[in-house]
Amino acid sequence: MRSARNRELVALVPVALLLTAGFAAVFAQEKAQLGNLSLIYGAYFLAVCLATHLFLRIRLPNADPYLFPLMALLTAFGLVMIYRIDETLARDQANWFVLGLILFALTIQLLRDYEVLERYRYTIAAGSILLLLAPRLPGIGQQVNGAYLGVKIGPIAFQPAEFAKIGIVIFLASYLREHREVLIVGARRVLGVTLPPLKHFGPMLVVWGASMFMLVFIRDLGSSLMFFAAFLALLYVATGRFSFVVIGMAMFLLGAWFIVETVPHVHDRVEIWLHPYNDPLDKGYQILQSIFAQADGGLFGKGFGQGLITAPGTNSVLLPAAQTDTIYSLIVNELGLFGASGLIVTYLLITARGFKVALLADDGFSKLLATGLTAVFAIQAFVIIGGVTRVIPLTGVTLPFVSYGGSSIVANFVLLALLLLVSDRARREAASPARRELALGGAR
């Protein structure tokens, strides 16, 4: 399995080159000169990636070779975009990137037997829910744009939902691994619809309730959608019952509809989504500006550093939250439809590799864990890109690895670590002589 790591190594080189070229483009645009600073940044980035690669070579020699380079690509992309918006933010982001890699390494180091997670699943679930509720706690909670997504303890501010999503996926994977059989077997058909058995349905109602609760409590449609969609994805994979998904979806829509009608902030978000031109200068400003920025991008975009974030000569903001929520709009603006499609394809490749890990894994928990982590990652990207392109209401989740934000980047590297842990074991077992014998025997 040396070859896997060699492929990873080879894949990292173009990523570093891309980062170097990206910085060079931004420098050329802003300073009208080419220093060797972009080379230094590129070398620094490559060094950090190489260190991580060496660590993987020792610890997880069999893990998927493409996941890390793909995620490094997204990070590089994000760093260049953020650098183009604000140098100081990019420096922060680079630090978060390093911190993320440290946590990544720690996760791999400490969780080589990730099955232990199963033992603590209720603790993890409780902890995750606590994390989700934290932003509403007096003293540490923070409200941004009417949603409660941030926590600030002393000097440290973070977005607990980013970490909670991993915990919830671990819990769901473990719970469904244990109960999937009874959920399938105990199902009954009522009026032509296959219903899950009531006894085992309880915990699922809890999940539904939790996501509804989140919608009311932290008022963020995006996170709520992300969690519930990940849950439905796992439920579907675990049971193979599409009807469960339909029922779940109906319940979510019904609940969401009710909440949209009754909670003013959530109602506003939906109204803005449906009728942004009703209040183009205030509530509809962000989504409209996001779309106007995309309209200016065209097929090829205006080029790095050429897009307008503030009105020239003034401080009035043309693209609100360009470094977080609307970073995708800025990407369309500057790199065009082609650049943005490239980004979406990158997310799709990561999703494909993540599901490949799940396919190769041979125990239920590993399969469900890899599926869940991958699904929640993909859905998060969908929720925010869909938000700024008006596919769904715009909410404040980050674009994984690209948006500015420490919690996001650190949490997603932990997510990557778990995926690689699953992958390493799956691929090692798939390649072990015993399995090969078995496979050959089966074929014979």
Place this chain on the structure above:
Amino acid sequence: MNRQIVKLFAFIVVLFGVLVGFTSYWSVFDAEALKDKRVNKRPLFEAQQVRRGRILAAEGTVIAKSVAKGRGANLRYVRRYPEGALFGHPIGYSFMQYGNAEFERYHNAELTGEESEFSTILEQLTGHKREGDDIVTNIDTTAQRVALSELEAVGFGAVVAIEPGTGAVKVMASNRSYDPNRIPDEFTKLRNNDLETPLLDRASQGLYPPGSTFKVVTAAAGLESGKITPETTINAPGMIIDEGHELRNDFTKDWGDISLDTALTNSVNTWFGQLGQKVGQDQLFETMEKFGFNATPPIDLPEGEVYTSGVYYEEHLLHRNDPVDLARVAIGQERLQVTPLQIAMVAAAVANKGKLMKPQIWNRVVDRDGRTVKHLEPSEYSQAVSAKTAAELTTAMEGVVREGTGTNAAIPGVTVAGKTGTAETPGNESCGGGEEENQAWFMGFAPAEEPKIAIAVSIECTPQFGNDVAAPIFARVAETILNGE
């Protein structure tokens, strides 16, 4: 579970496909519509980042230029007009908050270097930065200055001077003018100034009764239709009754049997009133339309900023089948409303052997490297009248300046052909409602044998006659242009 994982992946592929779909919709398919949204200020900000080309007078005077402010992402260009109010009309202005007006608006594409979609994509690929082209106009700075200062001396009004053979607009002055540099600070004040209406280009947007200048059009219709020749006489009593209205000559003078020359030289109302009835509405309107009436003048100013001349009923133009009082139309009264530009076009057509050239302010488009990208090709709007008719009209118009109502238009050593006009506008509210208010006109061209310039002068709200206030301005502007040749 593997089957479900594959299906789940397929579902996510679909979701991401939707994202690509929406992104293409916003960034490509719906992009043009989004750029046109009123709440979308982005195109304006971006236009500010393109160095807009300069606008130059014929001899090179800089009329408008862009100066850079700020650097990098904050770089933007601001428009400057070194000559201030001199070219306020017809050049207009270009400022982000207030948009573009007049010439600046009409020629926006050249000034901003906007090219076809293909070259835009090519530019995107090569990273070429867009730059605007310069436009050299036909405007004669000296003559424009003379025209504006002459107008300022007598009151509100306009002067339009056109080179008959090419349609080149040499002067287009409107008083009250305004300094375009003041637009960003004083736009509202300028716009709300109802007394002076400085933002109104009286040359192209001022609609006035043409008075006797219109008799040239009536005469043209008569000659063209063969209803009269220069020798035909019509009895012109002191007064005729037309559709129940009295139509009188000045001092109710009875001229007896006279021909065109005498009638035009002395601007005999009863003669032209009868000629109008003789010619008929169809023929009169046909000739009018050949001179450019009832259509937006074919000048390089934006639609909506150039008004159409004709017989108006409230806001609507009347056509040849609509009921009009023909005799009064024939002498430039009734509900006839014309712009100074239109009257200048009539003069230019007669001067150019009956051929009306499209009036154009621009002369050529020059890129940053000094290469001429585009050049004005003079083009014909219509053969308004035959060369023979034009020559006969010219002879009659020479009489007006030599010995008739327009003697103040005479230029020593040059034969001038022209026609005065004085439309009474008593109680005109825009003049303050005075009883003695006239719209004074002079239109003509010089030298009569080989015309170099055709000019219309129009003065609002004056107690004086065309020969007193308008004809002298004609003479001075014409002299300036002829001396400059």
